[in-house]
Amino acid sequence: MTAVRNETEIDIGEAGEFAGPVPGAGAPHLPQQPDLVQLLTPEGERVENAEYPLEVSDEELRGFYRDMALVRRWDAEATALQRQGELGIWASLLGQEAAQLGAGRALEDGDMAFPTYREHGVAWARGVDPLHVMSLFRGVDNGGWNPVQRGFGLYTIVIGAQCLHATGYAMGVQRDGAESAVLAFLGDGATSQGEVNEAMVFAASFAAPVVFFCQNNQYAISVPLERQSKVPLYRRAAGFGFPGVRVDGNDVLAVLAVTRAALRAAREGQGPTFIEAFTYRMGAHTTSDDPTRYRLAGEVEEWKLRDPIARLKAYLSRSGLADAAFFEGVDAAADELAVRIRRGTVEMPDPPPTAMFDAVHAEQTPHLAAQRAQFEAYQAGFEGGAE
């Protein structure tokens, strides 16, 4: 045996997408990528993949469109609300709707997902009220849903930390003998964090029923993928002893099929899988970010040709599965949702200041109880003084 230097070099050359300075930009039509699972082309044509047969009803297909359109509308409304000072910040999912809905809908009852801070589409698929997500970005709380009940963890802002939680949760599932699986979300930037790689070590070592779902949206804030990895991210997994696969992250059907297969394998005891959903962050990193400083408009334009929603719309129209009335209905529902979100957000009451003392521990300490009491007395005295 020999060092694999040459093999690796050849591999990189073959994949090719790292040739240009901008990832993916040299290959605006995804089918050029030989290692990408795709079931729906950017033009909206349904293609088959022998490894990933997918049966999906017309109703489900329309449902996906509806989900993605609604989530995009939510996202736009949230961005607007932030601009108007109603949110502290907003992390947009624009362009990643297919990755998130495909993955979210692959989950079954009893499964658990661990998001980053951008998985609004998955939250939607898990039935989390958008206002719970809004309350976090408004600064009212850190997300008001019950993670275990919802099968959807709280947003995790420290990059990568949730991958270990997901793996540990999966080890619990294993101990319970439950037929469930866990889906850990992470970004391309997160793959560089030590903790994420430790999660892969633990997942492999214990054959834990966890699937790592990496949305490679090409950037970690301003840093392009090449800084994190010179080889496609899905290949990271093999080095840890489990399979990796790259899917077209803007193709909701392919994402669904691939994620479903991986979750099924996990449930059946075959251990972890790493999924790289190849996608693109169409907007800024967050509302605080200015992407014109680090990427060219042309790149965004090229990715618009692969828009995940337009693609499904083209397919639905072309194949006669949906008509103008359907699309209008979705638009109307989206507008309604936006109104509900706007109203719910601007009317959201501030939490009582004492809230900060109340959930620190399950068993309140005398020290904190005293500090809380002092705080209340201080506040009261202050109000008294102001009278």
Place this chain on the structure above:
Amino acid sequence: MTAVRNETEIDIGEAGEFAGPVPGAGAPHLPQQPDLVQLLTPEGERVENAEYPLEVSDEELRGFYRDMALVRRWDAEATALQRQGELGIWASLLGQEAAQLGAGRALEDGDMAFPTYREHGVAWARGVDPLHVMSLFRGVDNGGWNPVQRGFGLYTIVIGAQCLHATGYAMGVQRDGAESAVLAFLGDGATSQGEVNEAMVFAASFAAPVVFFCQNNQYAISVPLERQSKVPLYRRAAGFGFPGVRVDGNDVLAVLAVTRAALRAAREGQGPTFIEAFTYRMGAHTTSDDPTRYRLAGEVEEWKLRDPIARLKAYLSRSGLADAAFFEGVDAAADELAVRIRRGTVEMPDPPPTAMFDAVHAEQTPHLAAQRAQFEAYQAGFEGGAE
């Protein structure tokens, strides 16, 4: 493209060494391992490997034998000294002499090595006085050599931390435009640490001239390799985008050839390589450890058949490169070394207690100067009181 689950499974099956409960035990004769670079069989026969041609003079061959024998003697003496209370603890390198001398001798002037706490053989190759290593294990200091001058970092006890230092140092070499390379030592257990994986990310991202040299001695204290990885460790590298290679760690010639090639590639700007030196910890983890609690005597016996020193001795004898006088000479030199080490260790003076204050900062703070003065006054008063 499809998920690589099947490929991976087949690969694991092929390599085979993970079939039995005890790593390597099912394959006492290393040539059974298809992916192992070997230039000297356990029986002491020289074999060729087209990828790794090696020119080595007779003098160098005898030098390797001498090095390994002396280091082993040092190791035995240190273990004895610990038993007699002269050292706090000792981490034995027994069985890993070939891995360490092969790697150590592959280094050139200007290169830098970053050890763990077990690289006494590399220390030897770098010309570090064994007494500097002894002073660490005696508790006199943390190793008295000047790391940068010696081209040999201080022992690092926090598992894996040194891999990042090595990578950063290599980034400095790059910035200097120097034709040097850096060798980072780590154990099999260390591959699970997040920081080690981050080192691979950085090394790959910056194409830093660093070689990761992993001595897979099959155990992390009591934990066998399978807990860290189900696939051979050298494969980790490909997922980070650089080559990995497995070498017979008990074959000093193969280790030399493989490490030299990797260091050369690094110096030439080809970036990092990961070397897995497949070896075995013949002794306890440290003198505090009791390996009978977690491994069978039979396993150790099987590995004795692959002893790195016996193997080279057989080759030297068989090929007439060394005669009885040579071996006797080495034995005598080893005895002399042992005497020097013993005497130097037991006679080593304790450091002055104020030493603990003196090198905390390059610029001493008034606070610490005051604390030091108080300490001296306290000690003096105490001596005064005892008078």
Place this chain on the structure above:
Amino acid sequence: MSTELLDLPATRTLTIGKALNDGLRRAMEDDPKVVLMGEDIGRLGGVFRITDGLQKDFGEDRVVDTPLAEAGIVGTAVGLAMRGYRPVVEIQFDGFVFPAYNQIVTQVAKLHARSRGAVPMPIVIRIPFGGGIGAVEHHSESPEAYFAHTPGLKVVAVSNPVDAYWGIQQAIACPDPVIFLEPKRRYWDKAPVDTSATPEPLFGARIVRGGDDVTVLAYGPMVKTALQAAEVAAGEGRSLEVVDLRTLSPLDLDPVVDSVRRTGRCVVVHEAPVTLGLGAEIAARVTEACFHSLEAPVLRVGGYDVPYPPSKLEEAYLPDLDRVLDAVDRAMEF
């Protein structure tokens, strides 16, 4: 499941190490959700043998030899806790807790608050801590202040077999994360433990020796040192009241304040560096609470503000009974 403990007399003389082992065993028997995790804790029984025999009796799913990665251990423990388990993590030595620091500070400590109480974090992180065993670097540290400064964590330190036996069970039963500090150089100290007694609460200080002149506070390994100092002081006609703090976060300072109001003098002892060690917080609080009773400032005896030194110097570094007595003298002379 083993019934080893059932056949034994209620009161036995145990080392701290064995008391912890028995306590862990009993906790595992009482609650099938208790899972131990750590490096070398299974087959080897841990480098200090605190988990000796437990994997044999409870199996590999409940006593888990983990990969060598502390963040991984604590981070997966978080996930297990979310799934309803009660993970008990062993960090092999104090100096190796730092790779897990991010998980401890940003996740373990915060998840209950983050979820407004929906996600309890009943995780115990056991850490053998402190020096005095002649070890190499990173094996002798006292990181308690890092944790006590972190809201959301509870921190305790045991000093004797009785507290070890009960404390570990109470920490496991606690619905909040507990950093459980074990005085490694006292692992072999012995005392009778009545396993049928009703234990004292975990989060409370205890006066372990009455006295009138100076109140001496200590925890973990320094309690023994403080008691030795009190013994010597008594011989010199000076009466020290010794308090075993036991809980470092929350601190239980009520008995301390009562004591200092009586004695008017207070000395705090710990191995950690003095600067921002527990003594700082205690001095600040005790001074505020006892301002008009204090005859002298609260004095601190601790490690110097230097990295823990090579073992040949640790005797000079570590507080010992002479340094405690020196501080007592200074407090008396103030």
Place this chain on the structure above:
Amino acid sequence: MSTELLDLPATRTLTIGKALNDGLRRAMEDDPKVVLMGEDIGRLGGVFRITDGLQKDFGEDRVVDTPLAEAGIVGTAVGLAMRGYRPVVEIQFDGFVFPAYNQIVTQVAKLHARSRGAVPMPIVIRIPFGGGIGAVEHHSESPEAYFAHTPGLKVVAVSNPVDAYWGIQQAIACPDPVIFLEPKRRYWDKAPVDTSATPEPLFGARIVRGGDDVTVLAYGPMVKTALQAAEVAAGEGRSLEVVDLRTLSPLDLDPVVDSVRRTGRCVVVHEAPVTLGLGAEIAARVTEACFHSLEAPVLRVGGYDVPYPPSKLEEAYLPDLDRVLDAVDRAMEF
């Protein structure tokens, strides 16, 4: 290399952010071994634009956009320092320093001592710290006590453009590792900076307002708050002396002790949780040094012992001028 700074007048009105940017630029011009490392510091210029324009002028080898891994950033900085470089690391936000904690505490802080001085560690770790900017979790924390408790590190906090401009250059020139804390919510505060002046030493406190009744200590973002409180107090006929501590490790308490001996009263203010915050150490030391002068215990105003709350609550959490004045009142009434 740019000469941007040369063409400008010596005294300009700068924000703290711009002063840091200029200071970094000047340090890079002065010493080719200075290398900046961090996430998004290159093309983007950092999320706060502190490194704006520097990659363009000094190139990618000297202003390095790193992979997303804080341990990796600090750990490779250690290696670069060993090779003779002077790395200046940016941690994007306070709450993200913890993945690097192991490297900072076990390596950066200890390598000089470990090598008995053979290996200097001239690393600066810049951390925008503190709250008040309406951010989500982990973006508003004050981790200084974790570092000040760690022997081997030096810790400073700047409060104004002049200290920002000189301090960053002095920290870079310092042969020891410096944790350099930047008051993120004051990044846009302005003041005239004379770039031809002789700077004050980095590791010294400074009295920023004279007074007689109470000594108020603050650092970083709280200096402004303390000054505001002093202004209001003055209107009420109460005279506060305000000290900008500037250096947190080592602490420079000589001017503080002088002041407290005069005023007899002392209040410390910081955003970090009170328990084991810097105030604890200062209270302990000031009390010891000023025992017979103190009319009241040293009082602490800080964050509560809870995780930093969601932003709608941060106003209630953070010390403000009213809480400072409340503590001043309590000190006066004691």
